[in-house]
Amino acid sequence: MKKEINIGNVKIGGKNPIVIQSMTNTNTENIEETLSQINRLYKAGCELVRVSIPTFEAAIALKNITKKSPIPVIADIHYDYKLAIESIKNGAKKIRINPGNIGNKEKVKEIVKVAKEYNIPIRVGANSGSISNEFAHLSKVDALCESALKEVKILESLGFYNIVISVKSSDVKETIQAYEKIYNITEYPLHLGVTEAGTYEWALIKSSIALGYLLYNGIGDTIRISIAGDPVNEVIVAKKILISLNLRKGPQIIACPTCARTNIDVENWANILEQRFSNKNIKIAVLGCVVNGIGEGKDADIGIAGIPNGFILFKDGKIIGQFKSEEIIDVLEKYINTGEEK
Numbered sequence: 533m534k535k536e537i538n539i540g541n542v543k544i545g546g547k548n549p550i551v552i553q554s555m556t557n558t559n560t561e562n563i564e565e566t567l568s569q570i571n572r573l574y575k576a577g578c579e580l581v582r583v584s585i586p587t588f589e590a591a592i593a594l595k596n597i598t599k600k601s602p603i604p605v606i607a608d609i610h611y612d613y614k615l616a617i618e619s620i621k622n623g624a625k626k627i628r629i630n631p632g633n634i635g636n637k638e639k640v641k642e643i644v645k646v647a648k649e650y651n652i653p654i655r656v657g658a659n660s661g662s663i664s665n666e667f668a669h670l671s672k673v674d675a676l677c678e679s680a681l682k683e684v685k686i687l688e689s690l691g692f693y694n695i696v697i698s699v700k701s702s703d704v705k706e707t708i709q710a711y712e713k714i715y716n717i718t719e720y721p722l723h724l725g726v727t728e729a730g731t732y733e734w735a736l737i738k739s740s741i742a743l744g745y746l747l748y749n750g751i752g753d754t755i756r757i758s759i760a761g762d763p764v765n766e767v768i769v770a771k772k773i774l775i776s777l778n779l780r781k782g783p784q785i786i787a788c789p790t791c792a793r794t795n796i797d798v799e800n801w802a803n804i805l806e807q808r809f810s811n812k813n814i815k816i817a818v819l820g821c822v823v824n825g826i827g828e829g830k831d832a833d834i835g836i837a838g839i840p841n842g843f844i845l846f847k848d849g850k851i852i853g854q855f856k857s858e859e860i861i862d863v864l865e866k867y868i869n870t871g872e873e874k
Contacts, residue, residue: 544754594624629643667682704726781813826851847867
């Protein structure tokens, strides 16, 4: 079990659930645009949000952003220790720094002093692009871990232990192996992610494999799915990974791949039901026909199978009845709500 860390009103590590986070891609100086994106992320299920602080204007904007954000804000800092200090004073509930590029130890010491005063954690670590040169002779996995541990030791030498660690690679196997190694040699919570995972499909595949494997094996305390584009997609994918591993409640849709026997638009109906029952902890089957449909969907709590001009509704593997397309959603809702009441 990892050490418990508080990020505002969100706890990670210990026995706490896995926390979903993402990162804005707006100009942080644009307060209205940044808050708009944060609110979209929050509505999608994001629980922590990170923003880049490349300038003092961004650090100043953080004061308004942190006051109005519905979730704790993390400040992402590189190079300038004064930006880290300003971000903490302006409401950041956690900062992400690389002590190696902040400068001499005295500058890191100044950050630590203020982080202690405000009781906020610091995330350190390494990714494919920030491996320390002194570890270049090691394997990529060992270099990632040693680079991260070097940063941890700098903070520990200053009496700071409110730490979160990441060791991200853009390679799936390296990510898995690095996190497995760091998990076994440190007590600090781990921030999971595949760095620079790519566009939607590649990011989805890489993150699902790496993070799915790690989470299944009990490794990781907070996750960020890196996807080039709209960060709301990161949150949606993160939620589905956690739901699929039974690490979070939510709807699961079982849908057949379709064939010539299909009587309905399976993809469309699956999307409709996922949206309609997004706040339910239920497994719903959407199947194109009754030939294999009911058997294939028997592990679902409830399901529908297409027939000409309508649906067969089944629950716990048993047929309930036949219904028209225009009434099936209301019927489903009735049975789902009745089941919850029981």
